Amino acid sequence: MLSQGFVSAAAIAASVLFILSLGGLSNQEKAKRAVWYGITGMAVAVFFTAFGPGIGGYWWMIPMIIIGAGIGTWMAGKVEMTEMPQLVAALHSFVGLAAVFVALSADLERRRVLAARAVDGVMHDFSAFAALVATKAPEELAFLQVEVVLGIFIGAVTFTGSVVAFGKLAGKVDGKPRQLPGGHLLNAGAAALSVLLAVLYLNGAGFWTLLALALLAFFIGYHLIMGIGGADMPVVVSMLNSYSGWAAAAIGFTLSNDLLIVTGALVGSSGAILSYIMCKAMNRNFVNVILGGFGGSQGPAAEIEGEQVAIDAAGVASALNDADSIIIVPGYGMAVAQAQTAVSDLVRKLRAAGKEVRFGIHPVAGRLPGHMNVLLAEARVPYDIVLEMDEINDDFASTDVVIVIGSNDIVNPSAQEDPNSPIAGMPVLKVWEAKQVFISKRGQGTGYSGIENPLFFKDNSRMFYGDARDSLNALLPMID
Structure with missing residues (x-):
């Protein structure tokens, strides 16, 4: 058993x-070392917490x-990069559910301590947490109840919201x-009923208030994320990341665990900042994101004229051979086709x-922040x-x-025109301003978000249909 001094250090x-x-994750060249910092930090946290007083x-x-370590190792080896966004959403749900369970357990232990005090005041065979609760003054126990309410509400919203995000x-x-x-x-x-239940609980109502609060928060998480369209899922993942951090921080306060408080605050604040940055990149209102109030249409969309004109690999190769400057814009279709090596x-x-080739990366390309960069x-x-959108858009x-x-x-011009x-x-990336645009796409559908794109119908655009990896591999022998 390690001393408290070791655990604190x-x-x-x-x-x-x-x-x-x-x-370190803010820099691509330092990211690998930064990941090892995180792995080492988590190993230290788990070991010293598990063997603490x-x-x-x-x-x-x-x-x-x-x-758990075995399952994590197996999943890391099995999950493809295309499945990483939904894996992250699933992991967020675990944090939320853990917060709910810890908060409910904390209240049960609190009631157990109070019952023992009322009977004979003797410390019985209490758990480590119950022993901690037994040392708290009445005002500290009241604050503990606030922590329990926050842990249950934030955790439950995070859980069901993350499950729905995973499904989408x-x-x-x-x-x-x-x-x-x-x-x-x-x-x-x-939300109003949740506040009422919280007030009842803080004023001495039974354990049922917490169970009802959890059920209402489960519903809120489900309904919030169901009301958000697929085009906005990258922001949702980042937002749920923030929620999971605050849920972890709530657990930390409940358990008097400084490490959980610090870690949760780091995740919560960084997730919130990233969500704000992404909202700005998508011209979304941050409050609307938190409330799940966007993702639908604003009115009748503009009519699209023209037709989608297909081109074969030979035609694309000929244009590439004649070009001096080329920009490649990757999206989730590249991830699905696992075409990054062919690219x-x-x-x-x-x-x-001797050609100038660059990449244009939108802040929300793919279904996870930084997905294309990885x-x-x-x-x-x-x-x-x-290059990022702001660096290349004028080119x-x-x-x-x-x-x-x-x-x-x-790359949808409707964002600016409709x-x-x-x-x-x-x-958006203003690709339509280039002399020629080739769109590698499986078919004529509107894609995951269900939004039609006038780019596909423009005179300088040609549709390069087919699996992205196969299409690009077909180009390679034709490039001089």
């Missing part, structure tokens, strides 16, 4: 490692740690925004031919030719060829 060390990890039950705790990202739930009759009034009513091979061949780094695409007008691989909303579009006002 380990908590500080782990917190520093987590901060270094977050800081007042902890017991190792006969079942250690097997559970081993089983995995294609198991319709990506279109859907709400029950009553819409946001149902959410507002559930990298094409880039190397084009650059060897895929391109995995395929060993040089960092210096991967499309002077570019000979743009290749769009599996993108829809982030005020009734669901993505009206969203900053």
Whole structure:
């Protein structure tokens, strides 16, 4: 059994490692080392917490740690990069559910301590947490009740919201925004009832108030995320990441665990900041995101004229051979087709031919922040030719060829031209300003978000139909 001094020192060390990890992830070249900081910090946190003072039950705790580590290792090896967004959403749900269980258990232990005090005031065979509760003054117990309420509410919203986000990202739930009759009034009513239940609980009502609060929060999480369209799922994942952090922080206060408080605050604040940045990139209102109030259409969309004109690999190759400047815009379709290696091979061949090749990355490309950057780094695409939207958007007008691989909303001119579009006002990559645009796409459908794209019908656009990896591999032998 380790002393409290060791545990406190380990908590500080782990917190520093987590901060270094977050800081390093902002730079692609330092990201690998930053991940190892995070892994080391978590290992330190788990070990010193598990063997700290007042902890017991190792006969079942250690097997559970081993089983959990085994499942995590198996999942890490099995999950493809295309499935990473839904995996992240699933992991967020675990944090939320853990917060609910810890908060309910904390209240049961609180009631047990109070019952013992009322009978004879003797400390019986209490758990480590109950022993901690027994040392608290009445005002501290009142604050503990507030922590319990917050832990249950935030955790329950995070759990069901993350489950729905997982379903939408995995294609198991319709990506279109859907709400029950009553819409946001149902959410507002559930939130008002939650406040009422919290007040009743804080004024001495029974354990049933917490169970009812959890059920209402489960509903709110479900209904909030169901009301958000698939086009906005990247922001939703980031938002739920923030929620899971605050849920972890609530657990930390309940358990008097400084490390959980620090870690939860880091995750919660960084997730909130990232959500705000992404909302700005999509011209969304941050409050609307939190309330689940966007994702639907604003009115009748503008009519699209023209037709989609297909082109074969030989035609695309001819244009690439004649071009001097080329920009590639990747989207989720590249991830689905696992075409990043084919893209990298094409880039190397084009650059060897003396052509200027760069990538344009939208902040919400894919279904997870940084999704495209990770895929391109995995395929060993040089960092210096991967540019963000603000860095490259003004260059499309002077570019000979743009290749769009599996993108829809982030290259949709309706965002700027149609005020009734669901993505009206969203900053997009202005690929249509280039001399020629080739769109690699499986078929003529509207894609995951269900929003039609006028780009596909423009005179300088050609549709390069087929699986992205197969299409790009067909180009390679034709590049001079």
